[in-house]
Amino acid sequence: MRALNLKLAELHKEVKDVARKFCAHSDHLLSQIATSQDHTSRALERLFLLAIAPTEGQVERARTRHMYGDPPGKPAGALGDQVSWEQLLDSTTPTDELFIVTRDTDFFHSIGGKQFLNPVLARDVAIRAPQAPVPRVFSKLVDALEEIRAVLPPPLAKGPSPADLEAIRKEESAVELPESAPSLRSIRQVLQDTRAKTSNESMLHYLMREEQVTGLGQALVLATKKILAQAGELDEATSATEKRKG
Numbered sequence: 293m294r295a296l297n298l299k300l301a302e303l304h305k306e307v308k309d310v311a312r313k314f315c316a317h318s319d320h321l322l323s324q325i326a327t328s329q330d331h332t333s334r335a336l337e338r339l340f341l342l343a344i345a346p347t348e349g350q351v352e353r354a355r356t357r358h359m360y361g362d363p364p365g366k367p368a369g370a371l372g373d374q375v376s377w378e379q380l381l382d383s384t385t386p387t388d389e390l391f392i393v394t395r396d397t398d399f400f401h402s403i404g405g406k407q408f409l410n411p412v413l414a415r416d417v418a419i420r421a422p423q424a425p426v427p428r429v430f431s432k433l434v435d436a437l438e439e440i441r442a443v444l445p446p447p448l449a450k451g452p453s454p455a456d457l458e459a460i461r462k463e464e465s466a467v468e469l470p471e472s473a474p475s476l477r478s479i480r481q482v483l484q485d486t487r488a489k490t491s492n493e494s495m496l497h498y499l500m501r502e503e504q505v506t507g508l509g510q511a512l513v514l515a516t517k518k519i520l521a522q523a524g525e526l527d528e529a530t531s532a533t534e535k536r537k538g
């Protein structure tokens with residue numbers, strides 16, 4: 293029995309050591325992200341260097357769009373998508389083919405599994421570039437790339453190889469989140485419950501440890517799925533309670 297207790301104590305020490313190393317590793321990753329030194333931020337740095345500052349006219353039109361609550365962007369949020377959209381409109385010529393890749397539902401409506409540009413934004417394009425084709429909208433990059441290869445002439449359709457497309461498809465599938473959108477009240481409740489369980493430990497650390505994953509990206513996806521699933525259950529329970537009260 294004494295030998296068994298010693299073995300259990302040893303195993304317990306090893307588990308604590310692994311947990312400590314895991315938390316240290318995740319803290320290192322988070323600090324890299326916070327300082328833009330992670331792999332993704334460094335890869336995007338080349339794109340950010342090509343960023344074009346908006347003109348005064350574009351900012352003013354963005355403010356007007358924001359004031360009237362026109363898409364894209366949220367009426368209560370800061371200027372961002374509105375400015376980008378005005379810049380895109382100014383750079384669009386009558387013959388441009390627009391392929392928009394986004395999961396932001398400010399930009400599109402989903403009907404029958406396909407995405408269609410928000411009517412307000414479609415009107416903007418029609419006014420600025422009357423001869424331009426109707427913009428195509430995709431929620432996945434791989435779908436947009438395949439469409440480009442199918443509709444544009446070969447010189448313009450150069451892009452990733454079939455192998456690269458398959459790799460992109462797998463990566464996008466790996467991070468795909470549920471389409472359900474639980475209420476903010478439910479998500480807030482889930483976050484409060486999680487914090488109550490974790491005391492001084494951060495929610496992300498708790499979820500990463502509970503899911504037993506080694507990659508931060510995978511942990512974030514699993515954590516989000518878990519929050520959405522629990523929030524959905526809370527919504528159903530809340531609806532049932534309100535029906536009984538009614």
